[in-house]
Amino acid sequence: MKTRTTTASAVGVVGGVLVVEAVVALLNPFRWTWSGDRPWLWLLVAAVGFAALSVSFLLLMLARPGPRRVPPALAMVCLLLVGMVAGGLGLLGLALHDHEMRVVATSGDGRFEIIVHDTSDVIDPVDALYVQTTGGPFSKRAYLGCFNSESGHTFGSARFAGNGTVILDGTKQWTLRFDAQDVRSVDVVEEGACTRQLYTG
Incomplete structure (x- = not known):
């Protein structure tokens, strides 16, 4: 159980870093073209980050007994849905990408x-x-x-x-x-x- 909690924390940190990186790149405060021209890429990075966060809550759910599994289970489902939306938008943006x-x-x-x-x-x-x-x-x-x-x-x-x-x-x-x-x-x-x-x- 302790191993699952530790793994969940590690995976969660990775997922959180990816999501933060994607959000900063999408906001692009310095207006760099390499970042601004690729919103599809950062949406896909965000999707991977949300998927990792979802896995971390899955591991946390498995490490908890009985009713205590409900909150991480709900968080897992919500994060997975957000990740699917971000991934879908990223793939759509990639399909429409035209910067000739x-x-x-x-x-x-x-x-x-x-x-x-x-x-x-x-x-x-x-x-x-x-x-x-x-x-x-x-x-x-x-x-x-x-x-x-x-x-x-x-x-x-x-x-x-x-x-x-x-x-x-x-x-x-x-x-x-x-x-x-x-x-x-x-x-x-x-x-x-x-x-x-x-x-x-």
Whole structure:
């Protein structure tokens, strides 16, 4: 019985750590793209954590006699259900995961780049533009706007014009500003029915 209680505690600690790690990654207080772009991964990590917590309560239930088994049994069922929901959402997010993007311009100092997320399909082609730091997995990203083919406006090229300014050329010219310190958009352009789809924090 003591062995089961000890094992339950150890498994519970592991499960708790996984759940806390997943929650922090989903909240992503530092707005890192490597974390924000993968909510499906953290949901799956949370699912594993809840499963481990469920196992720990199962072991605790088996270590207790009679009516004292009821509370850990209820906790086990609840945690298992939460884990199943988190796992299902994670698998759904993985199935819908689409982060194909290309870099179309880099700032003169190399700190920023403009990326295009092409969500084109046969019916409704959309190009969404973002400005992103060049910090690898610790990059931050801000939304600049998007172009839907049905709007009559198209995006051709992009370039940086001074600190915190981006110029887009296409059927006309757009000048957009962003906060270079916090990497937040000041101006956005949305031509047609389209929205941001990549993580921006």
